Amino acid sequence: MQPLTVAQLRGTWASVLLPIGTDDAIDMARLERALDQMLGSGLHGIYTNGTAGEFHTLSDAEYDALHELVAGRCTDAGMAYQLGAGHPSGQLSLSRIRRAAALRPGAIQVVLPDWLPLRDDEAVDALARMAEVAGDVPLVLYNPPYAKTQVGPELFARLAERVPGLTGIKVPGGDQHWYARMAAALGDRLAVFVAGHTLASGRRLGAAGSYSNVACLNPAGAVRWYRLMDDDPEAALDLESRLRRFLDRHIAPLAAAGYSDPALDKTLAAVGGWAPIGTRLRWPYRWLDESEVPGLRRVARRVVPELFEEPPACGA
Numbered sequence: 208m209q210p211l212t213v214a215q216l217r218g219t220w221a222s223v224l225l226p227i228g229t230d231d232a233i234d235m236a237r238l239e240r241a242l243d244q245m246l247g248s249g250l251h252g253i254y255t256n257g258t259a260g261e262f263h264t265l266s267d268a269e270y271d272a273l274h275e276l277v278a279g280r281c282t283d284a285g286m287a288y289q290l291g292a293g294h295p296s297g298q299l300s301l302s303r304i305r306r307a308a309a310l311r312p313g314a315i316q317v318v319l320p321d322w323l324p325l326r327d328d329e330a331v332d333a334l335a336r337m338a339e340v341a342g343d344v345p346l347v348l349y350n351p352p353y354a355k356t357q358v359g360p361e362l363f364a365r366l367a368e369r370v371p372g373l374t375g376i377k378v379p380g381g382d383q384h385w386y387a388r389m390a391a392a393l394g395d396r397l398a399v400f401v402a403g404h405t406l407a408s409g410r411r412l413g414a415a416g417s418y419s420n421v422a423c424l425n426p427a428g429a430v431r432w433y434r435l436m437d438d439d440p441e442a443a444l445d446l447e448s449r450l451r452r453f454l455d456r457h458i459a460p461l462a463a464a465g466y467s468d469p470a471l472d473k474t475l476a477a478v479g480g481w482a483p484i485g486t487r488l489r490w491p492y493r494w495l496d497e498s499e500v501p502g503l504r505r506v507a508r509r510v511v512p513e514l515f516e517e518p519p520a521c522g523a
């Protein structure tokens with residue numbers, strides 16, 4: 208596909224989640240079924256290899272097989288796609304960026320080298336080299352709260368200035384002061400993507416879109432909510448506050464109990480029940496037992512029914 212410009216980088220993007228078998232291998236048949244659902248859901252795009260996509264567990268062979276599959280299916284369906292090439296080792300990232308770029312995604316998501324925190328000049332150097340390897344495919348810098356190098360508005364601005372190939376960032380977001388600092392530092396030089404469940408309020412403050420946990424819950428529902436943000440902003444904000452209540456009361460305690468982000472995102476997908484992904488994670492991470500899902504689903508369907516207009520495709 209064509210490289211995505213800052214202005215084109217918008218909307219609700221859904222993570223490819225990996226169905227994992229009891230042998231710890233990726234179940235490609237179930238993955239195909241999940242892709243079928245995602246490709247028919249009206250998403251702005253699909254991406255791979257976020258934390259939710261368990262990028263930190265993939266061998267090179269799995270990385271290549273997954274990316275050939277996703278790039279091929281998206282191209283055939285006319286769906287926009289981004290490929291993740293993050294890796295805690297900068298050297299291994301460069302190799303993944305090179306292979307991802309050959310599959311012509313709209314952008315490549317990267318993380319900064321992550322074993323040791325980087326000085327600002329090292330972060331600039333890392334991203335500049337990644338952009339050089341990506342060639343004409345733009346980069347989106349993924350900087351989650353657990354990244355060793357935390358990038359603030361001023362460093363994002365410096366990265367945008369020094370690395371023209373950087374078009375977007377994927378960050379948790381923040382309060383109105385955070386958005387004001389980001390706007391002052393960046394202007395409209397980068398597309399800012401924030402946490403999915405904050406998108407209705409975030410778009411009002413300048414967010415361009417989300418790599419969305421709401422799309423984990425229900426891809427088609429997340430798209431309907433995005434449209435509601437334009438058609439009826441007050442109703443979209445009301446949905447956001449109910450969604451935050453559900454997450455605060457029912458998902459945040461799982462995080463507090465030590466479940467990882469992919470465990471939470473896969474739990475959301477199981478609650479949505481739109482594809483046979485399952486809650487299982489790859490070794491050594493713990494996942495929520497599927498027996499917990501029906502109770503969570505009952506609550507979610509009561510609190511945010513708009514996200515579940517169609518019946519679940521599969522049961523948990």
Ligand SMILES: N[C@@H](CC=O)C(=O)O
Binds near residue numbers: 222256418419421472
């Ligand atoms: N943080 C996520 C977004 C989905 O929940 C990711 O790993 O991409």
